[in-house]
Amino acid sequence: MPARSVPNGSGFGSGLPGIILPGRRQVRNPLGPRESEVRASLAGEASADAALARHEASTPTEQSGADVVVPTVPRDLTAAAFFDVDNTMVQGASIIHFARGLAARKYLKTSDLVDFAWKQVKFRVTGRESSGDVAEGREKALAFVAGRSTAELARLGGEIYDEVIADKIWAGTRALAQMHLDAGQQVWLVTATPVELAQVIADRLGLTGALGTVAESKDGLFTGRLVGxxxxxxxxxxxxxxxAVREGLNLKRCSAYSDSHNDVPMLSLVGTAVAINPDADLRELAKNRGWEIRDFRTGRKAAKIGVPTALVLGAVGGALAAVVARRKDHSV
Structure with a gap:
């Protein structure tokens, strides 16, 4: 189930405290949750709904009459591993790789691609995201998908993964994921990337599934709003x-992996937290909390966030390469 359809047509659930709908005045209870907290909760629940629905639909059952594959490894029913995607499982930002593929197919303007890349550079250099950048990026992404079919986005995700992303999987992180699979545990990707693209990555890597950003859809078409x-x-x-609640997992027996200080809330939930290719803030926190640190980047000192030159060249260079490629196509 790649996207969630919301009956009331609201992108983030009407009638909840802290949500102000157009044309309706609503006062937030000062003792209640903030709007951002409500939206985060809705996003999390929608992501879990979509991920579990798709996982259950893809699991053969005796009732369906399908051949049931008996796992060769005994299942560990209460433990799982959760992996961030960008700079943890995939080198760079998956949404930038996806945007490059879309630009090559003339779905996006090259100016949009350069803008996306520049915002990623700022994030990787500072370790923090501007709320303005996040809001602008969200609006552009929603404008792009509005009216398109969920099947089309999933198809594009598969094509672009094979062309661009497959060669950018960190081998070390992939090996860690396989370690959990070999132990009979579920392995989930957890990412801000649209769930359609995140699920493609999970499928290609043979993982259990993906938790990602869920866009509202009706009758198989995106409405241009997010769920949460x-x-x-x-x-x-x-x-x-x-x-974890729905799958009966014991979070103390679970593991989580990320490169970003922004994922500390997720890392703090589980019994084993691992910093992968960490930014400066996460590296410091991991040392203070005694979390394991794994760095798969070539030349750890050169790859530190404090040296932005390589990041700028990598992100913007990829965008410029796409621009040059398109110009060559036009000149042929």
Whole structure:
């Protein structure tokens, strides 16, 4: 189930405290949750709903008459592993790789691609996201998908994964995921990337599934609204907690992996937290809390966030390469 359809047509659930709907005045209870907290909770629940629905639909059952594959490894029913995607499982930002593929297919303007890349550079250099950048990126992404079919986005995700992302999987992180699979545990991706693309990555890697940002859809078409918000920060923690409750997982026996200080809420939920290719803030926190640190980047000192030159060249260079490629196509 790649996207969630919301009957009331609201992108983030009408009638909840802290949500102000157009044309309706609503005063937030000062003792209640903030609007951002409500949106994060809705995003997490929507992500878990979509992920579990798709997982259950893809699991053969005796009632369906399908051949049931008996697992060769005994299942560990109460433990799982949760992996962030960008700079943890995939080198760079998956949404930028996806945007490059869309630009090559003339779905996006090259100016949009450069803008996306520049915002990622700022994030990787500072370790923090501007609320303005997040809001602008969200609006552009929603404008792009509005009216398109969920099947089309999933198809594009598969094509772009094979062309661009497959070669950017961190081998070390992939090996860690396989370690959990070999132990009979579920392995989930947890990412702000649209769930359609996140699920493609999970499928290609043979993982259990993906928790990602859920866009509202009706009759197989995107409405241009999100369910809740981008799956980020506390949203990821809500998604993991919701999935754990429904799957009967013991979070103390679970593991989580991320490169970003923004994922501390998710990392703090589980019994084993691991910093993968960490930014400066997460590296410091991991040392203070005694979390394991794994760095798969070539030349750890050169890859530190404090040296932005390589990041700028990598992110913007990829965008410019796409621009040059398109110009060559036009000149042929």
């Amino acid at each position: 918000d981008i799956l980020h920060g506390m949203g990821k923690a809500h998604a993991v907690r919701t999935l």
